[in-house]
Amino acid sequence: MGMLEGRKGIIFGVANEKSIAWAIARAWHEQGAELAFTYAGETLEKRVRPLAESLGAKWILPCDITRDEQIDSVFETVGKAFGGLDLLLHSIAFANREDLKGEYLTTSREGFRLALDVSAYSLVALTRRAAPLMEGRPASILTMSYLGAERVIPRYNVMGVAKAALEASVKYLAADLGPKGIRVNAVSAGPIRTLAASGISGFMDMLHHVETTAPLKRNTSLEDVAKTAVYLASDLSSGVTGEVVYVDSGYHIMGM
Ligand SMILES: NC(=O)c1ccc[n+]([C@@H]2O[C@H](COP(=O)([O-])OP(=O)(O)OC[C@H]3O[C@@H](n4cnc5c(N)ncnc54)[C@H](O)[C@@H]3O)[C@@H](O)[C@H]2O)c1
Numbered sequence: 001m002g003m004l005e006g007r008k009g010i011i012f013g014v015a016n017e018k019s020i021a022w023a024i025a026r027a028w029h030e031q032g033a034e035l036a037f038t039y040a041g042e043t044l045e046k047r048v049r050p051l052a053e054s055l056g057a058k059w060i061l062p063c064d065i066t067r068d069e070q071i072d073s074v075f076e077t078v079g080k081a082f083g084g085l086d087l088l089l090h091s092i093a094f095a096n097r098e099d100l101k102g103e104y105l106t107t108s109r110e111g112f113r114l115a116l117d118v119s120a121y122s123l124v125a126l127t128r129r130a131a132p133l134m135e136g137r138p139a140s141i142l143t144m145s146y147l148g149a150e151r152v153i154p155r156y157n158v159m160g161v162a163k164a165a166l167e168a169s170v171k172y173l174a175a176d177l178g179p180k181g182i183r184v185n186a187v188s189a190g191p192i193r194t195l196a197a198s199g200i201s202g203f204m205d206m207l208h209h210v211e212t213t214a215p216l217k218r219n220t221s222l223e224d225v226a227k228t229a230v231y232l233a234s235d236l237s238s239g240v241t242g243e244v245v246y247v248d249s250g251y252h253i254m255g256m
Pocket of ligand 1: 014016019021039064065066090091092094146188190192193194196197
């Protein structure tokens with residue numbers, strides 16, 4: 001029997017088969033979870049729908065995370081369909097391309113607002129709707145972060161600031177929801193080639209740097225992240241909340 005047998009979950013953040021969210025969804029499904037999926041806009045629906053259907057998903061719903069009415073509709077549908085919720089994956093981030101090069105200093109007010117709204121506030125918006133469905137169940141909420149939250153990564157800029165807000169949100173949400181038995185954690189992953197990563201200038205240099213510097217002397221794989229996501233979703237991590245777990249080949253421990 002899988003570690004997530006009988007659990008109901010919802011996945012936010014699949015764009016294509018290279019998405020971290022897709023790797024996690026497959027791993028959760030392999031462990032027995034039944035999953036609903038969301039997609040951000042019609043163009044992505046064409047990619048997400050066949051992937052989700054390949055895992056037997058019955059609920060594949062539109063959700064632009066900046067639109068409250070779409071979020072409400074998703075949780076209404078999923079709440080009725082599943083009669084509760086055990087797992088939520090938030091694997092969403094966005095910043096304007098011009099804010100992911102050059103200096104952080106030049107970030108515009110609008111660029112800052114957009115990055116923080118889509119990449120950090122969205123976790124609060126989703127968690128608030130999920131919590132009533134999760135009460136009394138072995139519930140786990142998981143989000144995706146990166147080392148740029150706590151150290152300066154050249155060109156990561158406003159996304160680093162958004163990830164700092166996201167990681168702080170993980171802690172505050174974990175404190176709010178702990179008494180209800182709902183856990184909230186983040187995985188801080190090393191760089192992986194995905195659609196979102198292609199927006200960060202110099203990304204190939206980051207991959208090379210990690211490969212030569214990290215203790216494991218290799219980059220992080222989607223499978224590395226997915227396996228930790230199973231741990232954080234399952235009872236194996238029943239005592240863990242408010243945590244940022246590094247899945248980065250050990251890169252973050254290095255000083256020089
Ligand atoms: N790839 C990496 O190197 C890496 C490393 C650490 C953390 N992360 C984080 O992992 C998460 C997933 O990214 P990924 O690398 O799998 O890339 P991805 O492009 O596959 O996923 C990003 C997702 O964000 C969604 N999104 C963006 N704007 C949205 C909106 N307004 N409404 C709803 N969804 C929206 C996209 O549709 C997409 O599915 C992100 O939070 C990213 O910052 C990625």
